[in-house]
Amino acid sequence: MVSILKNNENFTPYVFYTTFLKEVAEDINKEGYVIFKFVENGDDKVFDSSYRIEPISIPLILSLSEQLSKYFKEPIDILLYKNNATKQVLNFLYKSDFFWVAGNNKMPLYPLGRNILKFDESFFGDFLKKDPRPEHRVRCYSINDDNLKSKLEVFGSEDEKRDFLISEYVYTVRQHFQELLFDNSNTSKKTDYYVELLSELITNGVLHSKSNTFALMFVNNFSTKFSISDNGIGFEESLKSKSSNLLYTPFELKRKIDELSILKVNPKIINNLHVIFEILYYSALKDRRGLFDLMISVVLESKGYFRLHSDNAQIIVSNRMNKQLLELSNLRDDLYKIHEDILINSIKDNRYDNQMIKLKNQIMDCFIGLYNIVCNKYNNDYRYSSIRFYNVKFKGVHIEVEIPNA
Amino acid sequence: MIISHIVTPLYNYFNLHAEEVISSNYLNDDNQGIYISSLQFETINRLFNYIKESDFKSQNNIVLDFNHIEHLQPNILKKVIEIRELNFKLTFLNISLNIIESLSLENIVNSKNLKNVNDGFDIFHFFTDSTSDLYDVEIKNYKIFEDEFKKVLKDKNYVVEYDKPHSSSFVYLRSFIDLKKFISNERPFIYYALYRLAIKIKSKWEIQLKDKPILVGQSLTSTFIVSVLSKLLKLDILVFDKIGPITKLYNKLEKHNFENRKYIVVSDLVCLGTEVKITKSLIEFSGGKYLGSVSLVKVETLTREDLKKESIHRTISVFSITDKNNQDLKYFIYTNLKPLDE
Numbered sequence: 001m002v003s004i005l006k007n008n009e010n011f012t013p014y015v016f017y018t019t020f021l022k023e024v025a026e027d028i029n030k031e032g033y034v035i036f037k038f039v040e041n042g043d044d045k046v047f048d049s050s051y052r053i054e055p056i057s058i059p060l061i062l063s064l065s066e067q068l069s070k071y072f073k074e075p076i077d078i079l080l081y082k083n084n085a086t087k088q089v090l091n092f093l094y095k096s097d098f099f100w101v102a103g104n105n106k107m108p109l110y111p112l113g114r115n116i117l118k119f120d121e122s123f124f125g126d127f128l129k130k131d132p133r134p135e136h137r138v139r140c141y142s143i144n145d146d147n148l149k150s151k152l153e154v155f156g157s158e159d160e161k162r163d164f165l166i167s168e169y170v171y172t173v174r175q176h177f178q179e180l181l182f183d184n185s186n187t188s189k190k191t192d193y194y195v196e197l198l199s200e201l202i203t204n205g206v207l208h209s210k211s212n213t214f215a216l217m218f219v220n221n222f223s224t225k226f227s228i229s230d231n232g233i234g235f236e237e238s239l240k241s242k243s244s245n246l247l248y249t250p251f252e253l254k255r256k257i258d259e260l261s262i263l264k265v266n267p268k269i270i271n272n273l274h275v276i277f278e279i280l281y282y283s284a285l286k287d288r289r290g291l292f293d294l295m296i297s298v299v300l301e302s303k304g305y306f307r308l309h310s311d312n313a314q315i316i317v318s319n320r321m322n323k324q325l326l327e328l329s330n331l332r333d334d335l336y337k338i339h340e341d342i343l344i345n346s347i348k349d350n351r352y353d354n355q356m357i358k359l360k361n362q363i364m365d366c367f368i369g370l371y372n373i374v375c376n377k378y379n380n381d382y383r384y385s386s387i388r389f390y391n392v393k394f395k396g397v398h399i400e401v402e403i404p405n406a
Numbered sequence: 407m408i409i410s411h412i413v414t415p416l417y418n419y420f421n422l423h424a425e426e427v428i429s430s431n432y433l434n435d436d437n438q439g440i441y442i443s444s445l446q447f448e449t450i451n452r453l454f455n456y457i458k459e460s461d462f463k464s465q466n467n468i469v470l471d472f473n474h475i476e477h478l479q480p481n482i483l484k485k486v487i488e489i490r491e492l493n494f495k496l497t498f499l500n501i502s503l504n505i506i507e508s509l510s511l512e513n514i515v516n517s518k519n520l521k522n523v524n525d526g527f528d529i530f531h532f533f534t535d536s537t538s539d540l541y542d543v544e545i546k547n548y549k550i551f552e553d554e555f556k557k558v559l560k561d562k563n564y565v566v567e568y569d570k571p572h573s574s575s576f577v578y579l580r581s582f583i584d585l586k587k588f589i590s591n592e593r594p595f596i597y598y599a600l601y602r603l604a605i606k607i608k609s610k611w612e613i614q615l616k617d618k619p620i621l622v623g624q625s626l627t628s629t630f631i632v633s634v635l636s637k638l639l640k641l642d643i644l645v646f647d648k649i650g651p652i653t654k655l656y657n658k659l660e661k662h663n664f665e666n667r668k669y670i671v672v673s674d675l676v677c678l679g680t681e682v683k684i685t686k687s688l689i690e691f692s693g694g695k696y697l698g699s700v701s702l703v704k705v706e707t708l709t710r711e712d713l714k715k716e717s718i719h720r721t722i723s724v725f726s727i728t729d730k731n732n733q734d735l736k737y738f739i740y741t742n743l744k745p746l747d748e
Binding site: 196 | 429430435436444446449476477480481483510513514
């Protein structure tokens with residue numbers, strides 16, 4: 001049995017990756033199955049315990065529960081407790097729709113249950129009067145909802161499917177989260193942009209995972225945070241399906257940084273980090289705006305944090321990398337302008353080829369430079385590094401964005 | 407459903423903001439009304455499919471109006487180019503500074519494209535040809551709409567002449583405008599007209615709209631108008647059934663609390679303004695504040711100098727019958743009095 005919330009410890013995404021995942025893995029190895037215990041002390045020490053959860057960890061818990069429920073082919077049991085110590089956190093989780101999404105609800109007025117957790121519903125009710133903001137809810141997006149699957153069938157190309165899904169999610173996301181964006185002076189000026197950013201991330205998740213993507217946005221006085229989590233095939237698999245073209249050969253950056261061997265970490269785990277670099281590099285070369293551009297604008301324009309986790313590795317992109325990001329962003333803009341000119345003036349000849357290849361090589365060098373800096377810092381002091389490695393693999397792509405309130 | 411398609415002799419016109427309002431409010435549940443300012447792929451894709459299946463291929467100019475669009479979903483430029491690849495020459499109207507980069511306009515070199523005072527473009531030809539039918543014509547969206555409205559009224563006989571003099575509010579009418587029929591038959595164009603009306607209301611009462619005034623409908627036709635406007639402007643409605651120069655009011659008003667609330671009276675057609683004045687009196691008598699009136703069509707019986715823009719009695723409408731077009735439309739009001747022989 002694994003307890004989720006520990007006494008006197010805030011359950012943050014960091015705790016999730018470092019401690020919780022490990023405990024779950026150990027428990028499964030030992031018992032062959034897993035049962036979640038909502039809080040460490042259960043009904044004991046109810047006046048001496050306090051439990052807290054960072055709201056943006058909720059999508060991670062749901063995503064993990066979904067993976068486990070798929071693996072064990074049944075919803076995972078979670079033992080609930082309702083007492084003086086848990087009433088606040090239970091109230092928050094219930095009102096943020098956590099249990100509706102995780103349970104087996106079919107009532108159309110409430111979020112559709114994804115049947116990934118099994119719990120005793122008699123613990124719900126007689127909650128505190130205090131209601132969290134109605135926008136602070138966890139949302140689940142799926143390609144199986146709203147007839148999206150058949151709507152997508154009419155589009156031939158993958159890019160068009162993506163564009164269509166983004167626009168569908170823009171309307172939904174605006175309804176779900178727009179109010180929160182007005183509360184942060186950094187995001188309120190560019191709500192359209194942030195709505196789109198979220199839609200793009202959700203679309204990535206939904207398209208890759210072919211099923212559920214969990215998302216939550218939370219605002220307090222200091223910052224706006226959102227967290228998006230899916231159980232998809234991950235970056236490596238999706239890169240395998242890309243074909244070579246003038247600018248890009250699959251895994252070309254990865255091959256180069258594989259050879260550098262700066263880090264003394266298990267090669268299997270390092271591989272995940274290299275794949276993250278590869279996907280950002282791939283996205284920086286493309287003729288359409290995507291993940292790379294999102295990251296750049298979060299960090300450079302909004303002075304925020306962009307944390308990207310996949311399998312065993314995580315990269316935390318922040319303004320500490322400003323210099324390299326600025327250089328990359330300028331190169332990217334130059335390349336993108338050429339892409340646009342080719343599109344708009346229907347250029348079919350190869351007049352830009354040399355210029356584009358030159359830019360591509362510069363972008364690659366810049367990525368290698370960034371990789372070197374990041375790894376050397378990790379070797380100096382891993383605690384303050386922009387990269388993190390975790391022993392337990394957590395499948396899918398998990399993104400957290402944090403934008404400070406100016 | 408594309409609501410803003412207007413065919414003119416030289417080009418086909420589409421208003422992208424109007425189409426986006428339909429995508430977001432009617433095809434999706436994003437209830438932003440006309441306050442939405444971002445153009446999405448879904449809208450451009452609908453437009454692309456519509457144009458692809460349409461039969462105006464001989465006509466090779468398309469005018470896309472970007473008025474009120476301040477943001478574009480990334481990567482939709484490709485779809486715009488696909489429209490161009492259906493063999494059309496594209497011209498854009500009302501490009502704001504914010505979207506120049508998204509549309510990548512700097513890649514089109516055409517000396518006819520001149521920036522306006524706000525660093526945007528009133529008109530932007532998305533091609534580089536040295537000659538075009540559109541270079542020397544003035545393209546204004548309100549003019550395109552008004553011409554179309556008049557054309558529909560005329561060509562489809564919505565102005566119906568009475569067999570004998572018809573009295574209304576103590577004047578005689580030669581004909582009446584059958585807006586009930588117009589609204590029933592002219593879909594989706596009527597939605598575009600109502601969209602334009604909503605935009606006009608927003609610009610006239612930008613500040614007052616924050617206090618959420620109530621839209622007042624007072625006949626069956628105006629109730630339809632009110633219901634659409636309420637969705638587009640995100641306002642509540644109140645229906646008086648029914649005030650008019652002929653029928654009387656027969657709904658009770660006691661249930662509604664008027665105190666300190668603001669009201670905009672909505673009609674289908676305002677001729678002499680009798681109904682509007684009756685409704686205004688009722689609202690003010692009950693303690694509410696009257697902001698003004700709006701209608702689809704109004705008859706301008708006074709000159710604009712005599713009924714100033716600021717006047718509370720001046721109705722906002724998307725189409726006016728004035729001394730410039732009443733003869734053409736065969737619309738006339740007269741009295742039994744003889745003109746003086748001066």
